[in-house]
Amino acid sequence: MKIPIELLDTESGTQARAMLNMDTVREYAEAMEGGAQFPPLVVFRDENDNMYVADGFHRAKAAIMIDLPELDCDVRAGDRRSAILHAVGANADHGLPRTIADKRAAVMRMLDDQEWGKRNDWQISQQCCVSAPFVKAVREKRQVAEDAPPDVPHDLREDWADVADKGGDPMVMTDPDKGKVVVDADEHQRRFERERAEAGDSQPAKGTVVVEGDDGDAGGELPHQRAKGIAIDRHAALSTTTI
Numbered sequence: 001m002k003i004p005i006e007l008l009d010t011e012s013g014t015q016a017r018a019m020l021n022m023d024t025v026r027e028y029a030e031a032m033e034g035g036a037q038f039p040p041l042v043v044f045r046d047e048n049d050n051m052y053v054a055d056g057f058h059r060a061k062a063a064i065m066i067d068l069p070e071l072d073c074d075v076r077a078g079d080r081r082s083a084i085l086h087a088v089g090a091n092a093d094h095g096l097p098r099t100i101a102d103k104r105a106a107v108m109r110m111l112d113d114q115e116w117g118k119r120n121d122w123q124i125s126q127q128c129c130v131s132a133p134f135v136k137a138v139r140e141k142r143q144v145a146e147d148a149p150p151d152v153p154h155d156l157r158e159d160w161a162d163v164a165d166k167g168g169d170p171m172v173m174t175d176p177d178k179g180k181v182v183v184d185a186d187e188h189q190r191r192f193e194r195e196r197a198e199a200g201d202s203q204p205a206k207g208t209v210v211v212e213g214d215d216g217d218a219g220g221e222l223p224h225q226r227a228k229g230i231a232i233d234r235h236a237a238l239s240t241t242t243i
Contacts (some may be wrong), residue, residue, distance in 0.1 A: 001040075003051060003073040008043065010053045010060050012080055016087035016109055018101035020057060028062035039094070041071055042086060044078035051075070052083035055090040084109060085116075085127065092129035103130050107138045141165050156182050 028038070041056030053060055056071075063071050076082075088106040091098050098106075106128045110116040116124070121135040128135070145161035152160050152172055159182040163170035168184030175181050 001073055001075050002070045003041075003043065003075070004070045005060070005063055005068060007051050008041070008053050008060055008071065008073070009051055010057055012052060014052050014054055014080060014083040014087050015057050016084065016090065016102075016106045017057070018099065018105040020061060021096060024058050024096050025061045025065065028058055029065045032062055032068065033066055038072075040074045042090070043073045043075050044080075044083040044086070045075050046079040050080070052078075052080050054083035054086040055095075058096060089127055089129040103128065103134065104138055106130070107135050108142065111139060111142055152182075153180060156180060 032038070038059050039056075041059060042054045043056075044052045044054055046052070051073075056073075060071065078086075088109055091102075107124060107130060110119065110124045110127060116127075119127075121132045121139065125132040125135045141161045144164050145157040148157045148160045148170075156172060160170045160172075163182055163184050166184075169186045170182050171185040171188070173181050173183050173188070
């Protein structure tokens with residue numbers, strides 16, 4: 001069925017990938033201009049005739065790019081949630097192969113949902129077309145992010161979990177160029193100790209930012225960044241002392 005482009009809803013959060021690949025969009029657009037035929041988009045139409053795209057976002061974007069008036073669509077009955085459930089498993093065996101980030105994003109869509117998140121690992125793996133161990137790993141990492149100290153900003157909790165997942169000791173650091181970032185506290189301190197040893201320093205210089213450990217003892221100095229005035233927020237105590 002041919003559906004006018006302006007009726008296709010691609011902006012209501014039914015896209016399950018981590019992000020669109022614009023190189024692929026441009027490639028599809030060029031092929032469309034050359035007369036190439038693509039499989040129909042999968043679209044769910046609700047009782048109010050809203051058309052939610054569930055599979056074919058790169059094709060839809062490419063069509064918009066070259067001003068195609070309509071696209072061939074496989075229209076099915078269902079609402080926005082129906083479209084999302086289809087989308088999390090889309091492209092498992094066709095189209096642009098999913099990246100690890102795409103697969104993780106699909107699983108997270110399920111885990112973050114109040115209803116779908118109650119499903120077990122196997123059930124989610126079947127819906128998202130990934131393995132149950134993959135779902136288990138994503139679920140555990142998500143829990144680490146949720147259990148981060150309350151001082152850790154929400155938008156940094158995934159980075160916090162990334163460091164912890166690799167066996168690191170995460171802490172939040174304020175960088176003058178990047179703002180707040182998460183680093184491995186142990187690796188960060190080892191690096192600064194090496195740099196200080198190589199420079200022949202034995203005491204922190206005036207203006208150095210001192211990172212305090214959980215017990216209040218100085219856990220390391222940042223002599224080479226004293227001029228920038230970088231602050232460190234150590235997890236647990238999250239204390240910062242600037243000399």
